[in-house]
Amino acid sequence: MSYHIDQDGYYGRFGGAFIPEMLYPNVQELKDNYLEITKDPAFVKEFEALLSTYVGRPTPLYFAERLSERYATNIYLKREDLCHTGAHKVNNTIGQILLAKKLGKTRIIAETGAGQHGVATATVCARMGMDCIVYMGEVDIKRQAPNVARMKLLGAEVRPASSGSKTLKDATNEAIRDWINNPVNTHYIIGSVVGPHPYPDLVARFQSVISKEVREQLKRLGVEKPDHVIACVGGGSNAAGIYYHYLDEDVGLIAVEAAGKGISSGHSAATTALGKMGVIHGSKTLLMQSADGQITEPYSISAGLDYPGIGPMHAHLFESGRATFLSITDKAAMEAGRSLAELEGIIPAIETAHALAVFDQQEFEKDDIVVVNLSGRGDKDLQTYMDYYSL
Amino acid sequence: MNRITQKLGSEQPVLSIYFTAGFPTLESTIPILETLENSGVDMIEIGLPFSDPLADGPTIQASSTMALQNGMTTAKLFEQLADVRKNIKIPLLIMGYFNPILQYGVEEFCARCEEVGIDGLIIPDLPLAEYEREYRQIFEAHGLVNIFLISPVTSEERIREIDKASKGFIYMVSSSSTTGSRMDFGSAQHDYFKRVADMDLNNPRVVGFGIKDAKSFEAATEHAQGGIIGSAFIKELEKNGLESIPDFIKRIRYI
Numbered sequence: 001m002s003y004h005i006d007q008d009g010y011y012g013r014f015g016g017a018f019i020p021e022m023l024y025p026n027v028q029e030l031k032d033n034y035l036e037i038t039k040d041p042a043f044v045k046e047f048e049a050l051l052s053t054y055v056g057r058p059t060p061l062y063f064a065e066r067l068s069e070r071y072a073t074n075i076y077l078k079r080e081d082l083c084h085t086g087a088h089k090v091n092n093t094i095g096q097i098l099l100a101k102k103l104g105k106t107r108i109i110a111e112t113g114a115g116q117h118g119v120a121t122a123t124v125c126a127r128m129g130m131d132c133i134v135y136m137g138e139v140d141i142k143r144q145a146p147n148v149a150r151m152k153l154l155g156a157e158v159r160p161a162s163s164g165s166k167t168l169k170d171a172t173n174e175a176i177r178d179w180i181n182n183p184v185n186t187h188y189i190i191g192s193v194v195g196p197h198p199y200p201d202l203v204a205r206f207q208s209v210i211s212k213e214v215r216e217q218l219k220r221l222g223v224e225k226p227d228h229v230i231a232c233v234g235g236g237s238n239a240a241g242i243y244y245h246y247l248d249e250d251v252g253l254i255a256v257e258a259a260g261k262g263i264s265s266g267h268s269a270a271t272t273a274l275g276k277m278g279v280i281h282g283s284k285t286l287l288m289q290s291a292d293g294q295i296t297e298p299y300s301i302s303a304g305l306d307y308p309g310i311g312p313m314h315a316h317l318f319e320s321g322r323a324t325f326l327s328i329t330d331k332a333a334m335e336a337g338r339s340l341a342e343l344e345g346i347i348p349a350i351e352t353a354h355a356l357a358v359f360d361q362q363e364f365e366k367d368d369i370v371v372v373n374l375s376g377r378g379d380k381d382l383q384t385y386m387d388y389y390s391l
Numbered sequence: 392m393n394r395i396t397q398k399l400g401s402e403q404p405v406l407s408i409y410f411t412a413g414f415p416t417l418e419s420t421i422p423i424l425e426t427l428e429n430s431g432v433d434m435i436e437i438g439l440p441f442s443d444p445l446a447d448g449p450t451i452q453a454s455s456t457m458a459l460q461n462g463m464t465t466a467k468l469f470e471q472l473a474d475v476r477k478n479i480k481i482p483l484l485i486m487g488y489f490n491p492i493l494q495y496g497v498e499e500f501c502a503r504c505e506e507v508g509i510d511g512l513i514i515p516d517l518p519l520a521e522y523e524r525e526y527r528q529i530f531e532a533h534g535l536v537n538i539f540l541i542s543p544v545t546s547e548e549r550i551r552e553i554d555k556a557s558k559g560f561i562y563m564v565s566s567s568s569t570t571g572s573r574m575d576f577g578s579a580q581h582d583y584f585k586r587v588a589d590m591d592l593n594n595p596r597v598v599g600f601g602i603k604d605a606k607s608f609e610a611a612t613e614h615a616q617g618g619i620i621g622s623a624f625i626k627e628l629e630k631n632g633l634e635s636i637p638d639f640i641k642r643i644r645y646i
Binding site: 008016017018019020021022024025163164169170173176177180181182183184276277278279280281282287289291292293294295 | 441442443444445446448449452456459464465466488489490491492493494495515516517518520521524539540541542544545546549553564567568569
């Protein structure tokens with residue numbers, strides 16, 4: 001079975017491009033050109049140079065000795081938290097802005113939830129001298145004030161999404177509406193492996209640098225391949241990146257969703273546990289929705305995991321059984337985040353803390369090599385940590 | 392012959408109205424339909440509300456949110472429409488996003504449409520390729536025409552492809568915008584309407600998005616067989632209620 005995109009833009013029965021005709025020329029232009037442009041040696045060279053000198057890649061693969069000792073296995077952390085802007089998101093925004101330039105676009109739009117993708121987009125727009133408009137739910141603007149300030153400092157305009165639930169899904173709707181209104185000069189930088197084909201594949205390719213490096217780094221340690229790879233999944237871009245080069249190999253893939261206050265609590269973002277097949281933001285995928293097909297608002301303590309769907313690639317990995325999907329509550333994630341800080345001196349983003357909480361839920365063999373994608377750092381979550389632990 | 396094709400064969404430009412089912416109240420669907428037909432409207436698009444209507448501007452978004460809060464569902468709409476063909480003779484289409492239809496079951500949805508007498512569907516986020524891939528046979532088995540959209544940025548090649556795949560009419564989105572744009576039609580729109588008219592397509596064209604009064608209706612139908620009013624009608628309902636419908640239609644049509 002293939003876990004990669006097929007020629008119609010599907011992963012198994014998930015994916016496709018369910019877009020209004022007004023967006024057909026934009027999406028078609030991307031679809032017709034993305035492979036050729038991103039495989040061009042000059043493009044690759046520029047992309048890799050920026051990843052190296054601007055983002056700080058390769059990021060270290062760090063053996064977490066004390067964490068490994070506690071859980072009696074071998075845990076390696078892929079330090080995406082050390083990327084410029086503090087998370088893996090920038091790998092994709094660098095790639096997409098170079099692509100936008102090649103397509104002759106002059107104006108960039110993006111959606112953001114917690115603000116990480118918005119900051120990563122505003123950053124590369126500043127670097128490239130492009131106009132940048134970031135849509136963000138009104139509720140999130142209030143919750144994530146420091147990231148809003150960062151985007152403004154970087155010269156981006158932050159536009160509030162005031163429709164619907166005023167969070168990430170609504171910000172995405174507003175970005176899509178902007179694109180409908182500005183079809184010629186604008187490129188939409190989607191932040192995750194979601195949206196109409198070719199976005200899920202495009203973003204996965206840009207993020208695949210993560211597993212490319214992990215493979216090289218492990219080989220240098222004499223390890224052919226890991227036994228397990230763990231990543232958190234909101235839309236699923238960091239997971240797609242660290243799975244990418246292991247999809248067709250005998251490597252266990254563990255995807256961690258946010259259970260919020262518990263799967264049955266009505267306050268959760270565990271899409272594979274609670275969702276059904278549906279269409280959101282141009283993609284057929286698993287989706288949290290009412291019996292009548294209205295999209296429901298997810299909940300998680302981490303703003304980066306509360307998306308009501310998951311990327312079509314992950315829906316296929318789930319349905320085919322290729323990846324194991326687990327869900328972690330707010331409480332377990334907050335505890336895992338604190339443990340990492342205390343044991344390894346690394347404060348993880350709360351999204352990432354969900355992936356780390358797996359070790360309290362599942363045992364690994366003593367000889368197993370387990371790689372966790374440490375997708376982001378916790379600076380942006382300090383207020384949440386402070387509130388939770390009364391620091 | 393399908394009611395839509397028959398209606399669009401007439402000399403006079405076709406006036407079509409969109410409204411969101413369940414707005415302003417849950418039970419307004421049938422009274423609005425009856426008043427519209429009695430006021431001389433030629434065709435109606437019944438909007439199936441959705442939580443995330445990404446091709447719509449603020450007016451239709453707000454009406455959808457209100458309709459959902461009022462308790463509108465797909466099942467409820469079909470219940471309301473059960474006897475609609477006892478009185479209503481003009482063509483009726485359902486316009487909605489794909490996800491609620493997918494959840495209801497595409498086959499079941501189409502069967503219910505046929506049962507109650509719906510003539511066609513407009514589903515903005517079900518484009519040609521996805522329609523052909525899985526759904527055309529189901530729609531056609533139930534006698535439903537699926538209406539495709541084109542916009543000013545649609546290439547000539549693509550317009551011809553859509554013309555070939557279309558029955559009923561082609562929905563011409565007037566400008567690159569979501570619904571309810573406040574802009575008046577300028578020379579760019581006239582050029583676009585004329586350009587498409589000169590392509591000598593098989594299907595009639597009906598213009599939508601941005602028609603709000605007699606003037607824009609006239610401009611839209613100079614080179615097309617009909618025009619659709621949505622946001623402006625919703626605004627009228629919001630402001631003046633159902634009683635204002637006959638006057639609103641008169642103002643569009645008979646000035």
